[in-house]
Amino acid sequence: MGADRVTLLTCAAAGRRVAEFVSSLAGQVGLAEGPAYRLRLAADEIVTNIGVHGYHGRPGPVELVGGVEPDAVWLSIIDEAPAFDPTTHDPGPRLAAGPSHAGEGGFGLFLALRGLDDFRYRRTGGRNENTLIMRRPVDTTARPRRTETS
C-alpha cells in the first residue's frame, strides 16, 4: 500500500502546507469540492488546535499521512503533544454564547468534527493520532494507497 506523508512544524504557515497536502490528496482521487473543502477545514483546525493548545504556541512537529481506500479518503494527523482526544471537547457553551461572548475562540474543533464523515482518535507510542475520514463513491478499479508528509 503506497502512502503520502509530510512532517511540518506548527506555526502561522502550517495552514498553507496543510492546504497543499489536502489539495493533493483530494485531487488524486477526484474528491468533490465540498468534501475536499471540509477535509481541509478539519485538518487546518486540528493542526491549529495542536499548535495553540498542545504545544502552547511553540513550534512542534506534526506528521500528516494520507491514504485512499476504495470507498474513502483518510488523513492522519500525528503529534507529540500531551494526550488530547478532540471528541471530548464540548462546543455547546461556546455555540450558545453567541458573538457577545467575551472570548472569540472555541469554534475550531466543532467545525472540524462536524464536517467529517468519520473521525478516530488514539494515543499510541506517546503520540496523538487523529484520523479524518471522508467517504466517497466506491471505485472498484482503485487500489488502496497511502500518502505521507513529515
Add this chain to the structure above:
Amino acid sequence: MAFQARMYTDSETATVTIRLVGDLDSGSAGRLNELIAEASREPVRRLVLLMDRLSYLSSAGLRCLVYAHQKLGPGTDIVLVGTRAEVADTIRLTGLDHSVIMQDPADV
C-alpha cells in the same frame, strides 16, 4: 490562495466596505482585525464585507466576525455579500449568521 483585504470608507453614510480575497485563516486573520480596528476609530453604521472572492474561511476567520461585532457594537450592521456556499455553511454551522446580514450581490 494569498489573502488580500482592501477597505473603503464612505464617511457620509458611515459605511465601511472591505473586499476580501483568498484564504482567511489563522495566518491572515490578523490583517482583517487590523482593518476592523482602524474602521472602529470613527462611528460605523454599516460594515460591508464583499465575500465573493473569499475562497476559504477557518475558525480564525470566524473570530474576525466576532471581533467586528464586539469592536463596532450592536448598533452596526455587519453585511456579508456574495458569500460562497462552503464559506456560508461554515458561518451557519456556528450560528453566526444570526448576528450578520447575508446578502446576494443582486440585493445590494
